[in-house]
Amino acid sequence: MTATTESTAVPIPVLPGRWVGGASLVIGPPLLLAGVLLRLRFDFFFPAQLSAYESHPDLMTASYGLAAAGWVLLWPGVVLLAARIGDTYRELAIWGGTLTVLGLFARVFHAGVEHLGFQLVTVRGALSATRVVGETYGAFHVFSALNAAIMGGWVLLAVGAYRSGVFGPWRAVALGLASVMPLGVLKGTTPWSVAAAAGLCVALLPLGVAVLRAGPVPRSAAVIGRLLLLGAVGTAMFLFGRAG
16 A cells, blocks of 8 residues: 555444444534634634624524534544554544544534524624623633644544555645634634634545445344434433433
């Protein structure tokens, strides 16, 4: 196998497994891209984002919700990719995968702060919310230490994917573009945001499809049963979350 020939053999680690890992790679990047595109027309900085929420609450809720879901759903796919890289480049897999997952944690923390900012708009209006956010923006939190991981993890993962032959050069570059997604809370969309999200789609979707196609095709009854179970568990988790 050469460094420029993409691997077609995709070993499946126990965690996250074939279905969870493959679904993560297929679903996560498009959700992120959709979330980024929905707020494309609004200015980048937080005052405009808060004002946009006041004028278009459903649109902005969908935008930030889809992006947050995309980041969360990426972690199994990142673990799967790191395991594949680890077959030949163990150190790159460990550090690239670990830093990238830590960066995803930081993105989720940012999403929580964004949610609070939007609730301030609902309760007190955009002007008041903007003043509060402006006075507290940049306040230290333990997750601030992960800003470097948000960017650096994707770069290491891209280098490892290329050197191990899991990705060819173009898909490795596309994966590395994830590092240019803007950091921080209540950030709008820039051309770099679109490039980063689109790059994840280009890099990860084909791997996700290959993972899902690997191995035997399950029986229809088994698929239906798992989907029903997943739907029931998901509904129960949603109702439980809303109750508490």
